[in-house]
Amino acid sequence: MAGARGRPVHRRSAVLLSLLLVLAACTGGGDGDGRGGGPASTAARDVPGTIVVASGRDVTGSNGVRQQLIDAWNLREQRAGSKYQARLVELPGSADEQRSQLLGALQSRSAHYDVVNLDVTWVPEFAAAGLVRELPADLVDGDVIPSVAGTARWDGKVYAAPFNSDVGLLYYRRDYLKQAGVERPDPGRGLTWGELQHLVENLDDTLDRGAYRKGWTTQLAAYEGRTVNAVEAFASAVEDFALVDEEGHYTGTAEELAEGIAELRRRTASPYTLQDAGHSDEAASLRDFTEGRTAFLRHWPYAYPALFRTFTKEQLGVAPLPGKAVLGGQNLAVAEASQRPGKAADLIRFLTGRQSERCLLEAGFAATRTSAYEGKDRCTTVTAAPSVSATGESADQVPRDRSGRPEYAGETLQKALRAAVHRPRTPLYGAFTQTLTAQLGPLLGDDPPGDEELAERLDEALRRALPG
Secondary structure (H helix, E strand, O other), X not given: OOOOOOOOHHHHHHHHHHHHHHHHHHHOOOOOXXXXXHHHHHHHXXXXXXXXXXXXXXXXXXXXXXHHHHHHHHHHHHHOOOOOEEEEEEOOOOHHHHHHHHHHHHHHOOOOOOEEEEEHHHHHHHHHOOOEOOXXXXXXXXXXXXXXXXXXXXXXXXXXXXXXXXXXXXXXXHHHHHHOOOOOOOOOOOOOHHHHHHHHHHXXXXXXXXXXXXXXXXXXXXXXXXXXXXXXXXXXXXXXXOOEOXXXXXXXXXXXXXXXXXXXXXXXXXXOEOHHHXXXXXXXXXXXXXXXXXXXXXXXXXXXXXXXXXXXXXXXXXXXXXXXXEXXXXXXXXXXXXXXXXXXXXXXXXXXXXXXXHHHHHHOOEOOEHHHHHOOOXXXXXXXXXXXXXXXXXXXXXXXXXXXXXXXXXXXXHHHHHHOEOOOOOOOHHHHHHHXXXXXXXXXXXXXXXXXXXXXXXXXXXXXXXXX
16 A cells, blocks of 8 residues: 555554544443443442543543543642542443433433533533533633634533534645645645645546545544534535524525535535545544545544554645634533532633643644643643553654644644634534434435535425524
């Protein structure tokens, strides 16, 4: 495979297995060690002073940076003579399954969670339902990136504190572009979708096929990945595009939807898009890119350290996504039923503070604070990763700047976060994403309807799902 010459086959297999394990951590699966949703939460409720933090899996792995930050808070409390200690409960399953578990647990009070880690799209739903408490406004201060800060509020109040962020990025095979004789193998900022398609045509005409099949891939299976790609296309096609108002009521039109659908159709056209993208999620699209079947990949920041376990700087590049990119991430909130809300808020203040955000950035997450990207202080809260693995290779192959941040953090990641767009903010987000995913399915089928016809169907369905 191009870009992998000289690397032993057994190492490539091990790297692929490692990537799949990392991605599996994003979507869960109980491990039976007491960190799953049920046993850990049941045990924790009988321990005085225990603050239970419910979260999805940490993509940085076993004893990852989230757990290490909680351990650091526990040590601080212990040294201060406090009776409080925090425990992380990792929920099994996909993001949708985790949302259902949290909703059920908080509504029924069947699990004693104090702090819940919410996807940014869930905050309006949990706040409007009275399942999480209003927080002190200063938890979201001026250091938080403005686009990210907007995810913490609902109805003019702060209900969550941004923990780690996310934004769509464009990864590309620099070595493929060089092999095809492309004059500018580093597209960089300002790349348009038209220019990207031109690069793909160049690759298709000149690249020695090998494993390579088509120019780019993304996540278009019938889940949240399809919603994200659609919102990015819609927001890129329609100026000031918004499907809902400040109260979460539907405000879209069939005409706007038709423009967005036309853009999504252009982006996913078969001359440019890997066929497997139509049923790919994050794990599948990353695997296709890693195995060389495509030259461009739309993915999230956590793929950056994962991909550098396979590729070198000469082979791999990353740039802002052409057009608009969707903002993602997770926010921490205090459960309404918590018996220790003040201490839970204190834990959140620590986990989302300047030093913690710098540690999250160095570990591979997208930090939520400007200071994490621009400050000179290194992460000293958690234990640094070993510099050499058991096999003698560097355990950390991520390109870094002199301050220890991932090399792309300042010029690419932070700027992408600042320019990112929100998905519709509504307490009925679950209904929105299910409707959008289902209605756009025919666009990716063998006999797709026209833009106007599909837009009218989608408009009617969204009016039913999001009453205005």
